[in-house]
Amino acid sequence: MAERDSAVVDALTRVGAPFELTDIVVGGVPMRGMRRAEAGLASLFDSFDRFADRPFVVADDLRLSFAEVASAAARLAGVLVERGVRPGDRVALAGANSAAWMIGFVATVAAGAIPALVNSRGTAADMAHAIALVEAKLVLADAKRATMLAPFGFDCLVPEIDVSPGAPPLPRPGAAPGDPAMILFTSGTTGRAKGATLSHRAALTGLLLAQMAGAMIAIRMFGADALTMPRPQQATLMAFPLFHVSGCHATFLSALASGNRLVMAPKWEPDAIVRLIEREGVTAVSGSPAMIWDLIAAKERAGATLETLTSVSTGGQAQPVNLLDAVVAAFPRAIVGTGFGATETAGAIAMHTGSDYLANPRAAGRVLPLAEVRIRDAEGRDLPVGEAGEIVVRGPMVTSGYWNDRPASDRALKDGWLRTGDVGALDAAGNLTILDRLTDMVISGGENIYCAEVEAAIQQNPGIVEAAAYGVPDERLGERLVAVVRGQGPVDLDALAAHLRGTLADYRRPTEIRVTQEGLPRNVLGKVDKRALRAAHEQGEGADAAA
Incomplete structure (x- = not known):
């Protein structure tokens, strides 16, 4: 598989190829970059001429072409x-x-x-x-x-x-390639949002890497002629907020560059989304795991097939395996996908799709070309394959820093390496697995507990739609682990506790499991708001059960 991917990458990046590479220097660090990423963000405006008469934006009754x-x-x-x-x-x-x-x-x-x-x-x-x-x-x-x-x-x-x-x-x-092109604000889950600055080179590199990943999939499926085969215009659902990298970069700018149609969802109302997908013939949907669960449930309520969907992907957090199974069952014609990236990397730096994803569902994907990824310990030392530590990234897609915030920039960036704040591990094939956020990791009795791993184990239990694990203060252990779950119906806590006893080591099992009938609290980017969960725990909200 690695040899196959290497040959495809070589074909796509050689001189004269769509993703031709060139030698560049970023922040004094020599590296390889894409020639087309040196052109500036306004180079995307060529699409307005190339696809002038195509429909570009559909928003309720408003329909605008590229030319308009x-x-x-x-x-x-x-x-x-x-x-x-x-x-x-x-x-x-x-x-x-x-x-x-x-x-x-x-x-x-x-x-x-x-x-x-x-x-x-x-x-x-x-x-x-x-x-x-x-x-x-x-x-x-x-x-x-x-x-x-x-x-x-x-x-x-x-x-x-x-x-x-x-x-x-x-x-x-x-x-100039290094000039600031756009500023995106971090989600601010641990404080005031910071303005991540993307240069023209970084913004275009992130976009081109996503296109290159799509080209690699097409070549695997249809052979070397895939890039020249006629392809009908695709229709992408705009579900992420445009102020987020997944909305602006991965959806809006990607559609602009590719000549695709954007179908705007005024708000995330799953039943209305199903009707919108049917009416507009939407071909691609991407969302957080909670959004995709909602879509599957709404599809079943409506008795809809949604057979136009050929791509369904999730992101924003570690993906539960049972969600992948549900997506494959609900959308048998769709290519499933996931990935890992950040605001500060102009989108995904690892992607997983199709058969590769099905074969290794716990990984976030294989690291994309041009992205250097290492795993480091708390002292900043590189860790060997298979060991867990902080994910650091270097490459032409990485932010140049936080606008007007030198201290934050200095903490996050050193010698071009970006500290992502995510805990993960790399395998020998270059597959990246996300274990947790550093800020979410619980240290209980001296043992590191990765909440994402616990959440994945909980969600393997049939009937669990979403779960969140977090730490609360404990006089003896320092912290102890608590989980909150939501089921499709009533949750059998005894069965869930038995499932976890067979899945997780003693110290990794939650000391409490709380049930909520409502969706878990989330920030504007769809990520679980664990500060809100801790606050609710302090107030004694929720139904408890010993695990």
Whole structure:
């Protein structure tokens, strides 16, 4: 398998190939990069000409072609310049998923400015903090966020979509590969969000790596002619928030680069999503495990086939094996996939799809070309194959640092290596397995307990939809492990406890299992909010059972 992948990579990256490699230097470190990633983010605008008449955005009753999006963005770029926006200025985008948001992004890049992707689901104070941090020249907002931000005195513009004839050409400003291209904010689960800065090279490398992974899959399935075979336009469901790397990078910009159609989901309402997929012939869906569970349940309630789906992928956390089984059963025509990445790596740096994923479902995927991944101990020493430690990454896709936050940048980056804060292990074939977040790891009685491993064991039990494990203070052990679960129906705690006794070592089993009838609390990116769970535990909420 490794030899097969190596031959495919060589074919895709040779001189003249779509993903041709070249020698580059990033932060004083020599490395290999993709030639096309040196061109600047505005190089993506070629798609507006290439796919001009294709439908690009579907949002409720609004349907816009590639040409219409370019036209509206060109007009808005002119407005930005009239409002005093200059190359290198930051323009904050604060709004719900919409065609206007995407047009605002394109217009900002066309004006030579740097889009700062504000978490629009946060409080007014959270949004104001992000906008002030990047010293935004202008805020492009929807009406709701403009009202929320009014007390802070920012220059806000609520743009209208103008696709009438006579728009000027869309500007395509040049940029040096290392110049800042965009700022994405971290999820802020452990404090105030930081602005991860992606250079033009990093942003394009992340995008090209995802395309290259898709090309590798196509070649495996259909042979060397796969890249030249006619392919109908794909339709991708836009379910992730656009301010997140999975929404902006992996979905929006990927569709722009590939000429695909984006189908906007106003909000995640599974029953409505099923109807939307059927009506629009959606071919690709990606979401958190909880979202995919919801989709499967809604599909069954509706008696729908959703046979247009050819790609179903999950991400954002370790994937439970029983979810993979459920996806394969529910969507037999779809290629299943998962991966691992971060805001700071412009998307995935490891991917798992199809038969490889089915054969090794506990891994997040094989490390992608150009991404150097090592596993290190607490002292920063490299660990051998198979041992668990912190995942560190280096490559042209890695962030150049956090905007206006040198201390955080220095903590996260050293000699080009990014500390991800994730615990994992590599096998001899280059497959990466995610075990936990460093901040989630529980140390009980001197033993390290990886919560993600415990959660995976719980979710192997039939009927468990989602689970979360976390530590609470304990006078004797320092910390003890607690779990919260939600089932498809009533949860048999005795059966679950028996299952865990046969699956996990003594010290890795939860001392309590709590049942909730509601979904687990999650942050705006769909990740379980363990701070909220700990707070609920302190207040004595939930039904307990000894494990």
